[in-house]
Amino acid sequence: xxxxxxxxxxxxxxxxxxxxxxxxxxSNEARSAVEACHAFLLSKAAGSERAIYGVNTGFxxxxxxxxxxxxxxxLQRRILISHACGVxxxxxxxxxxxxxVLKVKALAQGHSGVAPATVDRLLDLLNAGLLPVVPSxxxxxASGDLAPLAHLVLPLIGEGEVKVDGVAxxxxxxxxxxxxxxxELGAKEGLALINGTQLMLAYGAAALTRxxxxxxxxxxxxAWSLEAxxxxxxxxxxxxxxxxxxxxxxxxxxxxxxxxxxxxQMAEPRTQVQDPYSFRCVPQVHGxxxxxxxxxxxxxxxxxxxxTDNPLVFPETGEIISGGNFHGxxxxxxxxxxxxxAHEWASIxxxxxxKLLSGRQGLPPFLxxxxxxxxxxxxxxxxxxxxxxxNKQLTTPAAADTIDSxxxxxxxxxxxxxxxxxxxxxxxxxxQVLAVEAMCxxxxxxxxxxxxxxxxxxxxxxxxxxCVPFLSEDAFMQPLMLEARSWLFEGAGAELVKMx
Numbered sequence: 001x002x003x004x005x006x007x008x009x010x011x012x013x014x015x016x017x018x019x020x021x022x023x024x025x026x027s028n029e030a031r032s033a034v035e036a037c038h039a040f041l042l043s044k045a046a047g048s049e050r051a052i053y054g055v056n057t058g059f060x061x062x063x064x065x066x067x068x069x070x071x072x073x074x075l076q077r078r079i080l081i082s083h084a085c086g087v088x089x090x091x092x093x094x095x096x097x098x099x100x101v102l103k104v105k106a107l108a109q110g111h112s113g114v115a116p117a118t119v120d121r122l123l124d125l126l127n128a129g130l131l132p133v134v135p136s137x138x139x140x141x142a143s144g145d146l147a148p149l150a151h152l153v154l155p156l157i158g159e160g161e162v163k164v165d166g167v168a169x170x171x172x173x174x175x176x177x178x179x180x181x182x183x184e185l186g187a188k189e190g191l192a193l194i195n196g197t198q199l200m201l202a203y204g205a206a207a208l209t210r211x212x213x214x215x216x217x218x219x220x221x222x223a224w225s226l227e228a229x230x231x232x233x234x235x236x237x238x239x240x241x242x243x244x245x246x247x248x249x250x251x252x253x254x255x256x257x258x259x260x261x262x263x264x265q266m267a268e269p270r271t272q273v274q275d276p277y278s279f280r281c282v283p284q285v286h287g288x289x290x291x292x293x294x295x296x297x298x299x300x301x302x303x304x305x306x307x308t309d310n311p312l313v314f315p316e317t318g319e320i321i322s323g324g325n326f327h328g329x330x331x332x333x334x335x336x337x338x339x340x341x342a343h344e345w346a347s348i349x350x351x352x353x354x355k356l357l358s359g360r361q362g363l364p365p366f367l368x369x370x371x372x373x374x375x376x377x378x379x380x381x382x383x384x385x386x387x388x389x390x391n392k393q394l395t396t397p398a399a400a401d402t403i404d405s406x407x408x409x410x411x412x413x414x415x416x417x418x419x420x421x422x423x424x425x426x427x428x429x430x431x432q433v434l435a436v437e438a439m440c441x442x443x444x445x446x447x448x449x450x451x452x453x454x455x456x457x458x459x460x461x462x463x464x465x466x467c468v469p470f471l472s473e474d475a476f477m478q479p480l481m482l483e484a485r486s487w488l489f490e491g492a493g494a495e496l497v498k499m500x
Contacts, residue, residue, distance in 0.1 A: 001022055001023060001024070001025045002017050002020055002022050002023065002024050002025070003024075003025055003026070003027040003030075004024060004025070004026055004027065004030060004101065004104050004105050004108055004123075005026075005027035005029060005030050005108065006027070006029055006030050006033060006108060006109055006110070008305050009105070009301070009304045009305055010301050010304070011205060011208050011209060011297060011300065011301060011304070014098070014101070014102075014205060014304060015209055017101075018097065018098070018101070023123075023127040024101065024104070024123050024126055024127055025123065026104070026108060026116075026119060026120075026123070027108075030108035030109075030110070031116060032110075033108065033109065033110025034107065034108060034110055034114065034115075034116050034119055035116055036110060036315050037110040037111060037112065037113050037114075037313050037315050038113055038114060038115050038116065039315075040113075040313065040315035040318075041055070041113035041187055041188060041313050041320070042186070042187060044320060045072075045187040045188075052188075052311070052320055053310070053311050053322050055072070055187045055188045055191075055311075055320075056069070056072060056075075056187075072186075072187055073184055073185060073186065075190070076185035076186065076187070076188070076189050076190030076191070077157055077184075077185060077190065078190075079150075079190040079191055079194065080150050080153060080154055080157060080159070080185075080190050080193070080194065081150075081154070081159060083146045083147055083150035083194055084147065084150040084151050084154055084159070084160065085138050085147045085150075086134065086135030086136070086137060086138040086139075086147040086148055086150075086151050087135050087137050087138060088135050088136045088137035088138075089135070089136050090133055090134060090135060090136065091134040091135070091136045091148065091199070091202075093131055093163070094206060095199075095202045095203055095206055096131045096132060096134055096152070096202075097126070097131065098201075098202035098205055098206055099134070099148075099149075099152055099198045099199060099202040100122060100125070100126045100131075100132075100152065101126070102198045102201055102202055102205070102304065103122065103149070103152065103153075103193070103196065103198045104119055104122050104123060104126075105304065105305070106196055106198070106306065106307050106308060106309070107119050107192065109305075109306075109307045110315070111307045111312045111313050111314065112188075112192040112307065112309050112312075112313065113187065113188045113189070113192060113313045114188070114189045114192050114193070115186055115189065117183065118156065118183060118185065118189055118193070121156050121180070121183055122153070122156065124178075124180065125155060125156075125162065128178065129164075130155070130162040130163070130164065130171075130174050131162060131163045132151060132152045132153070132154065132155050132160060132161070132162050132163075132171070133151065133160065133161040133162065133163060133168050134148050134151045134152050134199075135147075135148065135151060136148070136421055137417075137421070138417075139199055139200075139416075139417035139418075140403065140405060140410070140413040140414070140415060140417070141197075141200055141327075141328035141331075141332055141413060141414040141415050141416030141417040141418070141419070142326070142327050142328060142405075142410055142412070142413030142414050143195065143310075143326050143406075143410055144194065144195040144196040144197055144198075144308060144309065144310075144326035144328075145194075145196065145197060145198060145199035145200060145328075145417055146194050146195070148199040148417070149193065149194040149195075149196060149198060149199060150194045152193075152198075152199075153193040153194065154171060155171035155174070155175070156182070156183045156185075156193070157182045157183055157184075157185065158171055158172040158175055158182030159171060159172070159182075162174045188311075188313075191309065191310075192309045195308070195309035195310050195326050196308040196309045196326060197303060197306075197308045197326060197328050197331060197416070198308075199417055199420065200328050200331045200332070200335075200416045200417050200419075200420045201300070201303050201304065201331060203335075203420035203421070203423065203424060204296075204300050204303075204331055204334065204335060204338075204420060204423075205300060205304065207335075207338060207420070207423050207424060207427060208293065208296065208297055208300055208338070210427050210431075210489075211293045211338060211341065211342060211427070212293065213489060213494060214342065214345060214427070214430065214431065214434070214489075215286070215289070215290055215293065215345075216497045216498055216499065217434055217488050217489065217493070217494070217497045218286055218289075218345045218349065218434060219252055219255045219256060219259070219282075219286060219497075219499075220259060220460065220496075220497040221349065221434055221437050221438050221441060221488075221497075222256065222279075222282045222286065222349075222352065223255075223256045223259035223260055223454075223457060224259075224438065224441035224442070224445070224457055224460060224461070225279070225352045225356060225437060225440070225441040225444075226256070226260070226275075226279050226282075227260065227263060227265055227266060227441075227445065227453060227454060227457055228356060228363075228440075228441045228442075228444035228445045228448060229275070229279060229352075229355065229356060229361055229363075229444070230265070230268075230270070230361050230362065230448070231270075231272075231275045231279045231280075232270050232272065232274065232275050232279075232280075233257070233260055233266050235274070235275070235279075235280040235281075235282075235283075236253045236256045236257050236260075236282075236283060237253075238250075238253065238254070238257075240253070241253045241283055246284075246287055246288075246291070247287075247290075247291060247294075248283075248286070248287030248288055248289070248290035248291035248294070249283040249284050249286075249287030249288070250283075250287070251287065251290060252282065252283040252286040252287040252290060253283040253287075255499055256282060256283065258456070258499060259454060259456050259457060260454045260457070261454060261455070261456065262454050262455050262456075263452065263453060263454035263457070264451075264452030264453075265448075265452045265453060265454075266454065276351075276355055277348075277351075278348050278351035278352045278354075278355060279352065279355070281348075282348070285344055285345075285348045286345060286348070288341070288344065289341035289342070289344050289345050290341075292337045292338065292340070292341040293338060293341055295334070295337065296334040296335075296337055296338050299330050299331065299333075299334045300331065300334065302330075303330065303331060306325065307325060308325045308326050309325070309326060310322055310323060310324070310325060310326055311323070312325065327413075327414055328414035328415075328416030328417070329399070329414040329416070331414070331416045331419075331420075332398065332399040332414040332415060332416030332419050333399050335398075335399070335416060335419035335420055335422075335423045336395070336397045336398070336399050336419060338423055339391075339394065339395050339419070339422060339423045339426045340395050342391075342423070342426050342427050342430045343388070343391040343392065343394075343395050343426055343430065345430060345434070346384075346387065346388055346391060346429065346430035346433040346434065347388050347391075349384070349430075349433050349434050349436075349437045350381070350384040350385055350387075350388045350433055350436075350437075352437055352440075353377075353380075353381050353384055353433075353436055353437050353440050354381060354385075356377075356440045356441070356444050357376070357377055357378065357381055357440065362448065363444055363447060363448065364376075364447065366378040367440060367443040367444055367447060367471075368471075368474075369447075369471075369472055369473065370473075373473075374471075374473055374474045375474055376443075376471065376474070377436075377439065377440050377443065377471075379477065380436045380439065380440070380477055380481060381436070381440075383432070383436065383481070384432070384433045384436045384437075387429040387430075387432055387433050388429070388433060390425075390429060391426050391429050391430065394422045394425055394426050394429075395426070397419075398415040398416075398418040398419040398422060399414060399415055399416065399419055401415045401418075402414075402415065431485055431488070431489050432481065432485050434485075434488065435481060435484040435485035435487075435488050435489075436481060436484070438464065438484055438488055438493075439468060439480065439481065439484050442461055442464050442465065442468065442470075443470065443471060445457075445461055446461075446470045459496065460493070460496055460497070463492050463493070463496060464484075464487065464493065466492075467483050467484075467487050467491070467492075468480050468483055468484050468487070
């Protein structure tokens with residue numbers, strides 16, 4: 001069993017749990033906290049003369065409208081169906097799984113007031129592999145991710161769709177197949193389920209893991225290109241980076257030195273006094289991205305352990321308090337930094353590709369045998385440049401935008417969900433750019449001769465050649481480019497580039 005508890009989770013805790021086999025369950029402590037909070041809320045809501053937001057009132061600008069006691073269950077059902085307004089492409093399954101786990105993690109803190117049976121049904125869906133179909137667009141990232149989360153939890157009441165073996169089917173049919181009746185939600189439950197930052201957070205957590213993998217790959221490929229370029233190693237000297245004190249740059253320079261250990265080629269004399277910035281400044285550029293990702297990890301890990309719905313229930317003090325923990329601003333700002341970090345890794349990668357194709361340093365133009373008849377890697381560089389250019393457009397900050405909603409009640413929004421979606425696209429583009437660089441580095445090393453390569457890089461080169469061949473003449477490039485990306489980020493390359 002994989003337990004969702006109230007302990008502090010880091011990104012690697014979440015990733016470890018996701019990678020392990022087995023089913024999910026609430027820990028005993030978490031279940032007790034959920035039960036106590038639910039019982040307290042029921043005691044406060046029963047026949048209350050007091051208006052309690054989301055319990056016996058409408059939502060948003062309708063917060064001042066009281067709802068009769070006999071309609072409170074219907075109120076919670078209607079908030080789900082009315083807020084399920086998402087459009088656009090579906091959220092990827094890996095993100096939906098994280099949304100479900102993180103929603104349960106937030107509810108398990110015991111400040112949301114939901115019934116234990118509601119949490120259990122979310123876990124039932126997760127354990128059965130019934131992933132809700134969640135459209136990606138529709139959240140302003142301020143009252144939480146209302147529309148996406150509404151789609152996430154619709155199946156609890158027999159509405160919406162779930163995926164069965166990857167195929168979308170009506171949730172009602174899936175529930176019936178398992179003998180589960182749709183839930184009737186109680187006080188505040190609908191609001192607790194759809195209020196929160198779990199769409200943003202799930203994307204951010206998954207993106208952070210991708211970025212950490214990207215950082216490893218980027219350093220490996222940069223070292224590979226440096227050897228292929230016949231570049232200089234002195235810019236990576238420990239003393240150079242020690243006097244600037246930037247942790248990211250120090251770490252990157254050390255990793256590049258490790259990749260180059262034992263290279264007879266790097267020990268050969270150089271004619272150039274210094275290399276272009278795309279080679280010489282790898283520690284400074286890669287390192288800045290490493291530092292930005294490290295800062296984002298702190299914020300995202302806080303959110304992994306947060307309660308972000310509204311109002312919040314505090315049984316220990318007898319309070320029910322309306323606040324704004326659903327506002328996505330902390331995440332939204334980090335997504336912009338993460339997107340810019342990924343873009344810069346890809347931007348300098350594309351510049352190294354450009355240099356490798358330039359016909360300098362003893363390499364043929366476009367890394368082609370018989371250039372003229374063959375175009376070599378000319379057009380993959382176009383693709384990389386196009387992706388980098390699109391990323392420049394995508395790094396325009398979504399977080400700088402806001403728009404008035406709910407008749408002015410929600411008058412500042414984070415746009416964190418839009419930031420998360422564009423971060424995902426930036427990462428897709430950046431991974432393909434780095435894969436193109438790997439192809440060019442391998443081609444250049446073969447053209448130069450692999451004898452005397454650094455042992456680590458020689459192993460990388462040999463393993464890469466198991467899936468992407470040396471090009472002695474022009475070939476259909478797209479499948480090779482896709483294979484290179486898969487190898488680098490999902491296949492053997494993803495393990496080879498680790499330095500832990």
